[in-house]
Amino acid sequence: VTPVPSEIERALYQDRSHVVLVVEQRAAAALAAEVVRELRSPNRAEVVELAGRDTPAAMHRLLACLGVAGGGEPEIRARIELELLAKLQASLLLVIPDALEVDPAVLRSLADLSAASGNVLRLVLFAEPAAAGGADPAARLVKALGTGATKINLGPAVPTGNVPDDASPGPGPLPPVVPALGKRRSRPIAVRSSRSQRGRRRTRAGMGLAILLLAAPVVIWTSSGSAPIGSAVPALLPSLSPPVPSSTALASSPIPQPAGMNARVAASAHPFEAPRMPVGARPVEIGPAPVRLPMELRSEAAQQLPQPDRPAPKPSVRPVATVGVSLNASPFAEIEVDGRPVGATPIGNLRLAVGLHRIRATFPDGRRVDQILEVDRLQNHFRIR
Amino acid sequence: MWGTARARLAGGAVCLTLLLHLPAAGADAASGTGVEDFEAALTEIDELLAEAHFRTALGVADATRSWTDELPADPEIREQRARLQLMMATAQVALSQNAAARVSLRRALALEPRLQLDETTTSPKLLKIFREVRP
Numbered sequence: 142v143t144p145v146p147s148e149i150e151r152a153l154y155q156d157r158s159h160v161v162l163v164v165e166q167r168a169a170a171a172l173a174a175e176v177v178r179e180l181r182s183p184n185r186a187e188v189v190e191l192a193g194r195d196t197p198a199a200m201h202r203l204l205a206c207l208g209v210a211g212g213g214e215p216e217i218r219a220r221i222e223l224e225l226l227a228k229l230q231a232s233l234l235l236v237i238p239d240a241l242e243v244d245p246a247v248l249r250s251l252a253d254l255s256a257a258s259g260n261v262l263r264l265v266l267f268a269e270p271a272a273a274g275g276a277d278p279a280a281r282l283v284k285a286l287g288t289g290a291t292k293i294n295l296g297p298a299v300p301t302g303n304v305p306d307d308a309s310p311g312p313g314p315l316p317p318v319v320p321a322l323g324k325r326r327s328r329p330i331a332v333r334s335s336r337s338q339r340g341r342r343r344t345r346a347g348m349g350l351a352i353l354l355l356a357a358p359v360v361i362w363t364s365s366g367s368a369p370i371g372s373a374v375p376a377l378l379p380s381l382s383p384p385v386p387s388s389t390a391l392a393s394s395p396i397p398q399p400a401g402m403n404a405r406v407a408a409s410a411h412p413f414e415a416p417r418m419p420v421g422a423r424p425v426e427i428g429p430a431p432v433r434l435p436m437e438l439r440s441e442a443a444q445q446l447p448q449p450d451r452p453a454p455k456p457s458v459r460p461v462a463t464v465g466v467s468l469n470a471s472p473f474a475e476i477e478v479d480g481r482p483v484g485a486t487p488i489g490n491l492r493l494a495v496g497l498h499r500i501r502a503t504f505p506d507g508r509r510v511d512q513i514l515e516v517d518r519l520q521n522h523f524r525i526r
Numbered sequence: 527m528w529g530t531a532r533a534r535l536a537g538g539a540v541c542l543t544l545l546l547h548l549p550a551a552g553a554d555a556a557s558g559t560g561v562e563d564f565e566a567a568l569t570e571i572d573e574l575l576a577e578a579h580f581r582t583a584l585g586v587a588d589a590t591r592s593w594t595d596e597l598p599a600d601p602e603i604r605e606q607r608a609r610l611q612l613m614m615a616t617a618q619v620a621l622s623q624n625a626a627a628r629v630s631l632r633r634a635l636a637l638e639p640r641l642q643l644d645e646t647t648t649s650p651k652l653l654k655i656f657r658e659v660r661p
Contacts, residue, residue, distance in 0.1 A: 467578035467620065472647035485649050489580040489620030505646055522578040 149176065149265070152291050153234070158255055159264040159290040161240070161282045169267035172295070173238045176265055189235050194244035199251065203262075206233065216250065217513060221497045223258035225479070232261045240266035241278050245285035252286045257496075260289070270294075462495045464518055470525035474502035474510070486525070500525070560597045564590070564606045571613050575620075584617040608638035619651050627652070631659045 152160045164172055189206060191199050200215035207222045226232060235251070237243065248266075255262040264286065268279035283290045468476055468488040476483050479499050483491055486502075493516050502510045502525045514523055567590040574583035587610055594610070597603045611634035618627035635641055643656055 467580055469576060469578040469580075469620070471576055473649035485651055487575070487578065487580065487616060487620030487649060487651070489578070489617070490622055524577050 148293055152293060153263050153265070157289050157291045158260040159252065159266070159286045161266045161268050161279045161286070161290060161292045162295055163268050163270050163279045163292060164295040166267070166269045169238045173236045173265075173267065176236055189237055191237055191239075191243045191247060194247070196244075196247050196250045199243070199247045203235070203251070203254075206235065216254070217497065217515075219254055220257055221499060221513060223254055223261045224496055227259045227261045228479075232263065234263050234265065236265045238267050240282055241268055245281065248282065248285040249287070252289060256287075256289060264290075463492045464495060464516060464521050465489075466491045466493045466514075466516055467522045468500075468525060469523075470502055470504070472505055474504045474525055476525075477501040477503075560594065561602055561606070564594050564597065564603065567594075568606060568609055568613070571610070575613060575616055578620075580617040580620040584614060584621070587614045587617065604637055608634045608641060611637065612641070615655070616649075616652060619649065619655065624655060627655050628659050631656055635660065 149160055149162070162169070162172065189202055191202055197215045200219045203219050204215060204222065207219075207226075209218065209222050223233070240248070248264075251262065251264060255264070266282050266286075268282050271277035271279070279292045279294075283292050466488075468486055468491065470476075470486045473486045475485050476488060477500070478491070478493065480501075495517050496515070498514045498516060500512045500514050500523075502512070504510070510525060512525065567586070571583050571587050571590065574580075574586065591607075591610060591614075594603070594607065611630045615627040615630035615634065618624070618630060643653060645653060648656075
């Protein structure tokens with residue numbers, strides 16, 4: 142079994158910040174549900190629809206995921222909210238099943254937001270495999286996301302024992318199996334293979350059927366001698382049915398494989414229907430109600446990951462750049478920065494981290510002014526009006 | 527929105543104007559036309575304070591004080607000097623230089639003993655020090 146989800150988790154939280162999963166589009170929905178389910182706790186994961194070519198609309202969608210009402214400049218508000226999430230050591234994972242429908246500029250904006258907020262926002266995108274001789278859609282997505290993204294190919298088949306052996310006589314490709322994450326591994330998802338793979342499998346199944354039909358009388362004759370031929374053939378026929386219905390993506394439960402042929406057929410005919418999530422689904426609220434939860438997933442995921450031979454890389458701690466900020470108001474005002482009172486103006490030596498800050502000024506007459514300051518080394522003197 | 531590039535440019539332009547303006551102002555003061563230039567310098571310092579450029583305001587105020595020392599001690603100049611000291615105290619309070627602010631406020635009161643601060647519009651930080659130094 143290929144440890145694909147571990148690979149996803151490692152790519153998301155250790156190597157990079159975003160992943161593009163290359164998988165058949167119709168399987169993407171089920172796999173998205175699986176990713177959301179496995180990565181949801183104690184973090185939040187959202188399946189979002191970001192189809193369209195409007196960056197502000199995408200930012201509004203992101204704000205909605207964060208539980209923030211719209212208004213103002215959505216990109217700046219999204220940056221502020223993500224920076225606040227970073228301060229609270231929380232994060233947001235966006236799962237975008239229909240990523241190819243999203244404008245690359247929107248994806249670039251999301252990646253920029255993620256980078257600006259210290260990778261608080263992580264993206265899981267889905268792309269179909271490249272057609273023969275055609276462009277690779279996943280490469281386009283990775284390019285749009287920049288260096289923080291990587292591609293994980295779920296397309297190539299991985300032979301496993303999950304499908305009855307006698308359904309595929311030859312060593313041909315089988316659907317790849319995507320197990321659940323870490324200790325919670327329970328229900329592998331059989332992802333649909335491509336049409337050409339299905340065609341080859343049908344051809345091989347047909348050939349196997351023909352061979353077995355021809356060989357059946359001989360087998361029956363040699364094993365049971367006088368037994369009537371008609372009673373043995375039906376027992377063989379069900380085993381030749383295709384192992385996985387072609388129209389749906391299935392999650393097969395790990396039922397122990399019985400020894401008998403009929404029992405094996407019965408097991409394969411008992412598919413577990415995975416929680417279906419239509420492509421472009423409405424956002425799904427996962428986990429407890431509070432919006433911002435401490436991000437412990439990283440450490441939890443690290444515990445669940447198989448320990449490699451080499452020592453795990455130490456988490457890098459980036460020093461937060463601060464600058465001295467000056468504020469004044471006329472008349473004077475009591476100032477709060479990011480909800481923290483910092484005193485009355487004039488203020489000439491307030492140390493703030495580079496980035497966006499929410500400022501509230503309360504004037505002597507009770508008037509309040511809320512503003513957003515973008516602080517950097519060149520821009521650190523502000524007049525509140 | 528504060529702090530736009532335009533505002534930065536404007537702030538830079540103000541500083542540059544002051545730097546270019548001060549030697550000429552000193553020359554004017556020496557020639558006896560210093561009251562208007564003193565007022566112009568005070569306006570510039572006031573704008574720098576409003577824009578929260580406290581260090582720059584303090585530097586310009588120090589320079590202004592040095593060349594206005596040569597001006598005659600008439601009541602108008604005296605009142606301007608008291609305002610200058612008050613502006614210096616404001617910048618010093620902003621920069622947490624409270625000891626220096628006390629000195630500036632004492633000088634202001636020495637120049638203008640009837641000096642009062644509007645308690646409804648003056649920063650409580652400045653008012654507190656003012657009450658400490660007021661006789």
